[in-house]
Amino acid sequence: MPQLSDRITTLNKGGSDGWEVFYRARQMVAEGKDVIELTIGEHDIGTDAAILVAMHTAALNGATGYAMVPGIAPLREALAERVAARTGVPTTADNIIVTAGGQPGLLATHLATGDPGDAALYVDPYYATYPGTMRAASRPPVAVETSAEAAFLPDAAKIDRLAVESGAKSVLINTPNNPTGTVYPGDTLDAIARVTQDRDLWLISDEVYDTQIWEGDHRSPRALPGMADRTMVIGSMSKSHAMTGSRVGWICAPEAAVDALIDLATVTTYGVPGYIQQAALFALQEGDLLETGIATPFRRRRDLALAALKGQTAVGVIPSQGAMYLMLDVRSTGLSGRDFAEALLDAHHIAVMPGESFGTSAAGHIRIALTTEDDRLVSAIETLVAFAGTFAHAA
Amino acid sequence: MPQLSDRITTLNKGGSDGWEVFYRARQMVAEGKDVIELTIGEHDIGTDAAILVAMHTAALNGATGYAMVPGIAPLREALAERVAARTGVPTTADNIIVTAGGQPGLLATHLATGDPGDAALYVDPYYATYPGTMRAASRPPVAVETSAEAAFLPDAAKIDRLAVESGAKSVLINTPNNPTGTVYPGDTLDAIARVTQDRDLWLISDEVYDTQIWEGDHRSPRALPGMADRTMVIGSMSKSHAMTGSRVGWICAPEAAVDALIDLATVTTYGVPGYIQQAALFALQEGDLLETGIATPFRRRRDLALAALKGQTAVGVIPSQGAMYLMLDVRSTGLSGRDFAEALLDAHHIAVMPGESFGTSAAGHIRIALTTEDDRLVSAIETLVAFAGTFAHAA
Numbered sequence: 085m086p087q088l089s090d091r092i093t094t095l096n097k098g099g100s101d102g103w104e105v106f107y108r109a110r111q112m113v114a115e116g117k118d119v120i121e122l123t124i125g126e127h128d129i130g131t132d133a134a135i136l137v138a139m140h141t142a143a144l145n146g147a148t149g150y151a152m153v154p155g156i157a158p159l160r161e162a163l164a165e166r167v168a169a170r171t172g173v174p175t176t177a178d179n180i181i182v183t184a185g186g187q188p189g190l191l192a193t194h195l196a197t198g199d200p201g202d203a204a205l206y207v208d209p210y211y212a213t214y215p216g217t218m219r220a221a222s223r224p225p226v227a228v229e230t231s232a233e234a235a236f237l238p239d240a241a242k243i244d245r246l247a248v249e250s251g252a253k254s255v256l257i258n259t260p261n262n263p264t265g266t267v268y269p270g271d272t273l274d275a276i277a278r279v280t281q282d283r284d285l286w287l288i289s290d291e292v293y294d295t296q297i298w299e300g301d302h303r304s305p306r307a308l309p310g311m312a313d314r315t316m317v318i319g320s321m322s323k324s325h326a327m328t329g330s331r332v333g334w335i336c337a338p339e340a341a342v343d344a345l346i347d348l349a350t351v352t353t354y355g356v357p358g359y360i361q362q363a364a365l366f367a368l369q370e371g372d373l374l375e376t377g378i379a380t381p382f383r384r385r386r387d388l389a390l391a392a393l394k395g396q397t398a399v400g401v402i403p404s405q406g407a408m409y410l411m412l413d414v415r416s417t418g419l420s421g422r423d424f425a426e427a428l429l430d431a432h433h434i435a436v437m438p439g440e441s442f443g444t445s446a447a448g449h450i451r452i453a454l455t456t457e458d459d460r461l462v463s464a465i466e467t468l469v470a471f472a473g474t475f476a477h478a479a
Numbered sequence: 480m481p482q483l484s485d486r487i488t489t490l491n492k493g494g495s496d497g498w499e500v501f502y503r504a505r506q507m508v509a510e511g512k513d514v515i516e517l518t519i520g521e522h523d524i525g526t527d528a529a530i531l532v533a534m535h536t537a538a539l540n541g542a543t544g545y546a547m548v549p550g551i552a553p554l555r556e557a558l559a560e561r562v563a564a565r566t567g568v569p570t571t572a573d574n575i576i577v578t579a580g581g582q583p584g585l586l587a588t589h590l591a592t593g594d595p596g597d598a599a600l601y602v603d604p605y606y607a608t609y610p611g612t613m614r615a616a617s618r619p620p621v622a623v624e625t626s627a628e629a630a631f632l633p634d635a636a637k638i639d640r641l642a643v644e645s646g647a648k649s650v651l652i653n654t655p656n657n658p659t660g661t662v663y664p665g666d667t668l669d670a671i672a673r674v675t676q677d678r679d680l681w682l683i684s685d686e687v688y689d690t691q692i693w694e695g696d697h698r699s700p701r702a703l704p705g706m707a708d709r710t711m712v713i714g715s716m717s718k719s720h721a722m723t724g725s726r727v728g729w730i731c732a733p734e735a736a737v738d739a740l741i742d743l744a745t746v747t748t749y750g751v752p753g754y755i756q757q758a759a760l761f762a763l764q765e766g767d768l769l770e771t772g773i774a775t776p777f778r779r780r781r782d783l784a785l786a787a788l789k790g791q792t793a794v795g796v797i798p799s800q801g802a803m804y805l806m807l808d809v810r811s812t813g814l815s816g817r818d819f820a821e822a823l824l825d826a827h828h829i830a831v832m833p834g835e836s837f838g839t840s841a842a843g844h845i846r847i848a849l850t851t852e853d854d855r856l857v858s859a860i861e862t863l864v865a866f867a868g869t870f871a872h873a874a
Binding site for chain 2: 085086088089090091092093095096124126127130131133136139140143144146147148149150151184185186187188190191195196197198199200201202213216217219220222253284285286313314326327328329330331338340341344345347348350351352353354355356357358359360
């Protein structure tokens with residue numbers, strides 16, 4: 085076999101680990117064991133049947149040929165209207181390209197905002213694919229580390245310093261944040277915006293959890309003064325409409341950038357199935373009720389989880405203001421997040437993600453996905469807390 | 480706005496043009512004009528309703544969450560069995576990754592077989608996205624030109640020379656060929672295989688038209704001695720099963736390469752919708768009858784077209800042995816393929832693709848897609864021949 089490229093063989097270099105817990109839990113389930121899975125960010129419901137019927141109808145009506153590469157016009161228009169309504173920023177269909185989910189949006193924006201060798205900044209802890217995506221685009225990933233003590237919010241001065249040192253062309257942020265549940269406050273966003281302007285960086289803003297806000301407000305940085313022209317927003321129907329498997333999302337960006345992204349899509353994806361786009365359009369037209377219904381269980385479970393965690397001292401609780409996750413600090417046990425997660429799975433068949441899976445900043449933490457029915461979730465958290473308490477001597 | 484990357488702004492640099500005819504024809508149709516469109520390779524039928532019902536059933540049954548990134552196991556197994564049965568090469572699910580159509584397969588294989596700056600060879604005339612795909616992967620595209628006089632078959636000695644000169648890491652071939660309809664004979668494939676072994680190149684083999692063979696046999700170069708270990712085959716359900724819009728295909732490659740391609744897919748696409756994979760599985764299980772039914776109209780129309788072209792001398796006919804296209808030599812008119820196509824559209828509302836859209840080797844030619852009902856196709860060809868005849872004085 086000839087050599088594979090360096091880029092494809094080093095995608096995971098120095099990256100996160102700890103996914104063994106996830107795979108081991110899946111294996112235990114396959115063996116018939118009763119495992120409470122609180123690992124990945126996938127709804128415990130499927131896509132709404134009405135959306136599926138709309139998709140099937142569109143397919144039967146002929147939407148099975150090549151769809152327009154930028155996305156079908158009515159979906160681009162509906163997405164532009166949605167963005168404008170939610171952010172107040174004038175937005176047209178020319179600012180939108182439909183993508184096959186958030187991940188291809190992450191890749192496309194990193195291909196668009198820098199050439200091979202141009203560094204790309206991202207905030208640690210991070211969604212697991214970020215550095216690998218940058219490596220796939222031959223862009224050296226540079227982590228902006230944060231700390232539990234600072235609520236995992238990035239320090240703009242650090243972004244500035246790292247941007248200058250690395251010659252970065254872009255910075256990727258994610259609010260509401262996976263894995264921490266943090267929602268960036270206005271002053272954090274303002275400070276990041278200033279750095280991108282001072283250093284002429286692109287801001288890539290992953291806002292796929294923007295319908296899951298439990299406290300405060302989500303503000304899209306594209307709405308800040310002067311930012312619409314240097315921000316590429318990544319959106320997705322996955323989390324907001326429980327359409328994870330349908331792989332449909334969008335990028336909202338300056339028109340000239342969208343023109344270039346359309347050229348890129350022509351030679352990388354060649355578009356998104358027309359019937360899926362019709363289903364997405366139908367889902368958007370269903371309005372707030374559908375979205376609220378999908379978000380509500382996570383809000384309720386987050387409240388239940390916080391209540392179950394109240395008054396105990398075995399684990400620390402990172403304030404979760406959004407997204408479908410809750411991060412716990414298990415450093416008082418003396419264990420790493422990974423060792424704690426492995427031990428918890430062994431002892432109680434409860435699967436959580438080690439913080440180390442999401443970068444160095446979240447070491448000594450675990451992430452709980454609020455994707456299991458209420459009683460089971462609360463019971464798992466109670467068990468987890470008691471389990472952590474058995475290590476209290478190590479604190 | 481910050482600068483966009485060089486790579487995204489130069490995707491079409493020095494590339495093919497002539498798509499104006501296609502877009503102008505679409506515009507004329509939108510204005511209500513009766514245009515005979517013989518431009519792009521899209522079936523004049525939709526996806527079979529039984530396939531769509533299988534998809535809907537799978538979705539209603541819950542296949543709406545994240546699917547496994549490599550593809551669902553039964554589809555990978557079915558594709559491996561298909562490849563093994565058609566080529567005689569032992570193939571397992573570990574040799575297969577499911578992709579969102581042929582285009583993402585082209586991108587992934589070029590990301591996998593070379594790093595930025597590593598040249599990539601392709602045969603001219605070519606499917607329109609080839610050089611742009613290579614540029615998206617930061618791989619300098621190097622054309623291997625051919626000629627109508629040599630039936631548009633690539634000369635292995637030229638591939639060898641260009642590979643050495645450019646330091647290429649891969650060569651991309653496409654048989655049955657779009658746009659020419661050529662099916663590479665055994666000695667051409669043998670000679671190309673030898674060059675890839677002599678120069679340690681990857682062979683990327685685009686075989687998406689492998690069910691559309693009108694004369695001779697399609698041989699997958701992966702089946703040649705020593706080639707399974709250096710060949711990545713790109714397959715697709717688009718042409719064989721009239722599923723163009725569903726964006727589902729595969730790459731068949733050595734196991735170690737597939738492992739790396741799975742890592743790449745995790746950070747570039749994050750998989751293909753599960754219900755589409757189930758639909759593809761259903762379509763494969765329908766067997767030969769479905770595939771033959773889809774291919775048959777193109778065979779019939781190719782025969783009708785050749786009959787309509789017999790005995791005339793206004794245009795030359797490139798022997799079409801496969802795929803859904805027929806290429807005509809219009810050099811005797813004294814016009815470029817592009818000027819001929821523009822003039823034909825103006826005079827007779829018949830839209831064909833200029834050969835120049837597919838590279839320099841096909842200049843002075845036009846490509847006819849056999850994607851229109853028989854009578855209309857024959858009538859269009861008769862009109863085209865008569866129209867070409869009016870330029871006969873220029874010969």
